Amino acid sequence: MKAKKILYSQKIAPYVFVLPFVLSLLIFWLYPLVSGIVMSFQEVSFGVTSWIGTANYQKLFRDSFFTTAVWNSVEYMALTLLLMVPIPMVLAVLMESRLTKARGVWKVIMYIPALTSVVISGLLFRLMFSEGENGQMNVIMHMLGQPSQAWLRARFTGWCALLLLCVWRWTGVNVLYYVSGLKSIDTSLYESGDIDGANAWQKFRYITLPLLKPTTVYVITISVFAGLSMFLESFMIWAGNNSPKNIGLTIVGYLYKRGIERNEMGYACAVGVVLMVIALVINFIQLVATGTFHIGKKKED
Amino acid sequence: MANNTPKQKTMAANHKVGTFFATALFALISALIAFPLVCGLLGSFRDGQKVITTGMSLDLKSPVSLQNYQELFAMFSPDNFSDDVVVNSRSYFNWYKNSLVLTITTVVLTLLVCYFIAYGLSMYKFKLQGFLFFMVIATMSVPFEILMLPLYQEINTIGLINTNAGVFLPGLCAASTIFFFKQYMTSLPKELLDAARVDGCTEYGISVRIMMPITKPAFASMAILCAMGSWNNMLWPMLVFRDTSKFTLQIGLNTLLTPYGNNYNLLIAGSMFGIIPILVIYLIFNRYLVEGMTSGAVKG
Numbered sequence: 001m002k003a004k005k006i007l008y009s010q011k012i013a014p015y016v017f018v019l020p021f022v023l024s025l026l027i028f029w030l031y032p033l034v035s036g037i038v039m040s041f042q043e044v045s046f047g048v049t050s051w052i053g054t055a056n057y058q059k060l061f062r063d064s065f066f067t068t069a070v071w072n073s074v075e076y077m078a079l080t081l082l083l084m085v086p087i088p089m090v091l092a093v094l095m096e097s098r099l100t101k102a103r104g105v106w107k108v109i110m111y112i113p114a115l116t117s118v119v120i121s122g123l124l125f126r127l128m129f130s131e132g133e134n135g136q137m138n139v140i141m142h143m144l145g146q147p148s149q150a151w152l153r154a155r156f157t158g159w160c161a162l163l164l165l166c167v168w169r170w171t172g173v174n175v176l177y178y179v180s181g182l183k184s185i186d187t188s189l190y191e192s193g194d195i196d197g198a199n200a201w202q203k204f205r206y207i208t209l210p211l212l213k214p215t216t217v218y219v220i221t222i223s224v225f226a227g228l229s230m231f232l233e234s235f236m237i238w239a240g241n242n243s244p245k246n247i248g249l250t251i252v253g254y255l256y257k258r259g260i261e262r263n264e265m266g267y268a269c270a271v272g273v274v275l276m277v278i279a280l281v282i283n284f285i286q287l288v289a290t291g292t293f294h295i296g297k298k299k300e301d
Numbered sequence: 302m303a304n305n306t307p308k309q310k311t312m313a314a315n316h317k318v319g320t321f322f323a324t325a326l327f328a329l330i331s332a333l334i335a336f337p338l339v340c341g342l343l344g345s346f347r348d349g350q351k352v353i354t355t356g357m358s359l360d361l362k363s364p365v366s367l368q369n370y371q372e373l374f375a376m377f378s379p380d381n382f383s384d385d386v387v388v389n390s391r392s393y394f395n396w397y398k399n400s401l402v403l404t405i406t407t408v409v410l411t412l413l414v415c416y417f418i419a420y421g422l423s424m425y426k427f428k429l430q431g432f433l434f435f436m437v438i439a440t441m442s443v444p445f446e447i448l449m450l451p452l453y454q455e456i457n458t459i460g461l462i463n464t465n466a467g468v469f470l471p472g473l474c475a476a477s478t479i480f481f482f483k484q485y486m487t488s489l490p491k492e493l494l495d496a497a498r499v500d501g502c503t504e505y506g507i508s509v510r511i512m513m514p515i516t517k518p519a520f521a522s523m524a525i526l527c528a529m530g531s532w533n534n535m536l537w538p539m540l541v542f543r544d545t546s547k548f549t550l551q552i553g554l555n556t557l558l559t560p561y562g563n564n565y566n567l568l569i570a571g572s573m574f575g576i577i578p579i580l581v582i583y584l585i586f587n588r589y590l591v592e593g594m595t596s597g598a599v600k601g
Contacts (some may be wrong), residue, residue, distance in 0.1 A: 013504035017421025024474035032451035099323035109331040117533035182594035
């Protein structure tokens with residue numbers, strides 16, 4: 001009876017509520033995180049583990065496939081940032097301006113690609129960029145009087161397909177983020193801008209852009225993580241984890257190849273640790289650059 | 302608005318031209334965005350075996366047939382089809398069923414668990430509160446792919462490989478869902494809780510009978526996002542499920558994408574049919590989806 005009373009008290013109740021989170025944090029987050037770091041210093045094969053110190057890392061930094069994978073991931077991340085921040089922002093501003101009619105319809109259509117899974121969207125893009133005469137991209141080339149292309153075999157054209165897939169799937173989502181960011185801006189600011197004689201560009205530059213900063217920080221953060229850990233898009237476009245001359249090899253793709261396909265868990269975990277360090281460094285640079293440390297503090301209280 | 306002065310007239314004219322171009326731009330973008338899906342849909346009504354060699358034809362004159370879909374649904378009238386077609390169709394709908402079961406389980410459990418965690422984090426003042434909320438944010442800033450391999454080994458050791466629990470347990474306490482529920486509840490009046498306490502309601506009773514009904518819109522938003530994520534999830538289920546009979550739709554479709562192209566009729570029709578559940582949910586609950594998705598972007 002007494003135990004029940006304690007369990008039902010206002011002091012204990014919050015701990016009961018958050019208990020699943022604490023358990024999940026320990027079992028499914030902290031433990032794998034630590035054991036991943038530990039395994040990166042081990043050789044793990046078929047249940048037999050042995051300490052090999054930093055040998056995995058030494059091997060990793062001499063591994064040219066890994067270098068390729070890192071550059072591909074970083075380049076993909078940088079290019080998606082260039083495409084997926086400014087374009088959605090401008091589209092959202094245009095959409096929320098009084099100029100655009102029937103915006104509800106456009107919003108619904110632009111969001112639909114995000115509903116498709118990476119398997120289905122990857123398949124569609126693979127077929128569109130097919131080498132065959134009837135692939136849509138080749139049909140367009142024929143209209144322009146050009147010969148057919150083996151799109152996915154060359155790096156430049158293959159990457160065009162990869163980046164277009166990303167733009168196709170996520171532009172609508174990022175536009176929605178910016179639209180809701182725009183809606184949170186107080187309209188009286190624009191009215192006072194009008195009174196002071198500001199033109200459209202000045203209003204965008206000095207009112208819209210600064211006040212969209214939280215949205216931009218959010219969009220950049222998710223784009224950085226998604227870009228760095230991209231794998232399945234490449235996996236689908238090249239129908240498997242092998243692309244010609246490894247043009248589609250990413251960090252996670254390499255982690256998957258070593259850990260799952262070749263069962264070299266220790267080595268693959270070292271790849272994961274390097275990915276984590278890259279992610280943390282970029283995250284840190286971004287937080288310093290955008291001065292968002294105070295937002296982090298605000299979230300705590 | 303009367304157009305009296307010449308200046309007002311040119312402004313009105315400019316506005317009209319601007320409206321035309323802005324609307325035309327969005328119409329064009331929407332058309333480009335719809336293009337791959339339209340191609341896929343048209344392709345699903347063409348000979349699937351040819352799709353692999355010639356690509357999806359845009360030629361409207363090429364023959365259209367329901368054959369891919371008939372083969373997809375072959376298990377419902379097995380007498381009319383050859384055995385391997387029926388077997389393919391059976392495994393497709395088995396994957397479909399697996400995905401439905403997994404998605405529904407994941408959504409129900411994730412929402413309940415995250416709701417109670419968020420309730421604990423936002424309705425009380427206690428010692429570890431700040432730290433725990435910081436940890437919610439911290440888990441968001443480590444990409445899942447980093448934890449994937451150790452987690453795979455862990456799940457293997459516990460014996461959850463090849464089970465639905467192995468897929469949804471690690472993601473049950475989804476940080477973004479907890480975060481959203483907390484944001485939502487923080488904005489609600491706490492006086493209700495005290496009133497209920499005075500009336501003799503227990504702490505747990507309040508969380509279920511008082512708070513849950515008021516947070517319904519938050520449940521709707523998160524349910525859609527969670528369902529989409531679960532239905533389309535691929536990487537982690539691909540590691541957990543080993544038997545073909547356990548596969549979800551996405552993994553199953555992926556296995557049909559062979560270099561030989563012998564299953565492409567099933568693949569293309571099955572892909573199009575696989576979008577339907579999410580598309581239906583999206584079109585019905587569009588409003589909640591936008592609220593759930595954008596809350597993080599606005600509040601930082």
